[in-house]
Amino acid sequence: MRLILQQLRREAEGIVSYEFVAADGGLLPPFTAGAHIDLQLPGGLVRSYSLANAPSERHRYVVAVDHASDSRGGSAWMHTVPRPGHVFDASAPINDFALYEDAPLSIFIAGGIGITPFVAMVARLQALGRSWQLHYTARSRQRAAYAQALNALAHENGTVDLRCTADGMARPDIAAIVREAPAGAHLYCCGPGGMLDAFTAACAGLPPQRVHLERFAASQEAATEGGYEVQLARSGRTLQVEPGRTLLDTLLDAGVQIQYACSQGICGTCCTPVIEGRPDHRDDYLTDExxxxxxxxxxxxxxxLSARLVLDL
Structure with a gap:
């Protein structure tokens, strides 16, 4: 898709939202709550951003970007360069964090910019008349994006528990939230690694279909040990992955055409069929099974983990 940036809005300290419209002036492809789009940025960067507006809206897409101190180029560029009228190439909406709309109760646990997908989810649940709870942790009220809008909705079908750590407030007791969740409730978490790890541990005894999480940073380091060969089944080429290099580095250096985006094993863009060998899985996209x-x-x-890996490339 080709999108035009229509406006920027300061949502909180260090967090800006970006409203896009279709370059041809028409309706945008529909999306469901929890979906994201991939934006193509300069230098070959591709970044995934959750859609924060109501899924009923076809005239715009809204994403929010935190100006991360450890930015690898994406958020720093988004916060300094684009202005209204800037044209972006983007993917159609993709949903790897879908909302289960029939749940009797949806419980959301968010940390920082992880609130973004839940804004769209709450909007959808409000439209359906479904019940929800939000447990939201931010460093301060000035850093709590969308808090005012979400609080305005809470008197109808939901509740908001905002914890600001700079004010001396304790973080939510994730284990207690999960333990006290009624039967049939679906639980969602999006936030920093420590929060997601605590959520995963607390939900270990629940049916997996009721547990949903989304990461925006990798939970483990990429495999750079090297010392193995990769055979490309379609071309018959064999490449050596040297120590200190990732498999993706090796493929790109050899001119192999492969789609990728996050480079952290989160988005699933580079998912590649394995024909032979034992991968050393470092991603957060595939299930354990x-x-x-x-x-x-x-x-x-x-x-x-094997000396030879054969891929369907």
Missing amino acids: EKSANRAMMVCCSGS
Whole structure:
């Protein structure tokens, strides 16, 4: 898609939202709550951003970007360069964090910029008349994006528990939230790694179909041990992955055409079928069952536990 940036809005300290419209002036492809779009940025960067507006809106897409201190180029560029009228190439909406709309109760646990997908989810649940709870942690009220809008909705079908750590407030007791969740409730978490790890541990005994999480940073380092060869089944080429290099580095250096975006094993763009060998899975996209099956891998961050890996490339 080609999108035009229509306006920027300061949502909180260090957080700016970007409203896009279709370059041709028409309606945008529909999306469901929890979806994201991939924006193509200069230098070959591709960044995924959750859609924060109501799914009923076809005239615009809204994303929010935190000016991260450890930015790898994406957020720093977004906060300094684009202005209204800037043209972006983008993917159609993709949803790897879908809302289960029939749940009797949806419980959201958000940290920082992880609030973004839940803004769209709450809007959808409000439209459906479904119940929800939001547990939201931010450094301060000045850093709590969308807090005022979400609080305005809470008197109808939902509740908001905002914890600001700079004010001396304790973070939400994730284990207690999960333990006290009524039967049938679906639980969602998006935030920093420590929050997601605590959520995963607390939900270990729940049916996996009721547990949903989305990461915006990798939970483990990419595999750079090297010392194995990768055979490309379609071309018959064999490449050596040297120590200190990722599998994706090796493929790109050899001119292999492969799609990738986050480079952290989160988005699933670089998912590649495995024909032979035992991958060293380092991603947060595949399920444990999919990893055990060894039929696919994320080549951006995963490596090989076997001396030879054969990929469908």
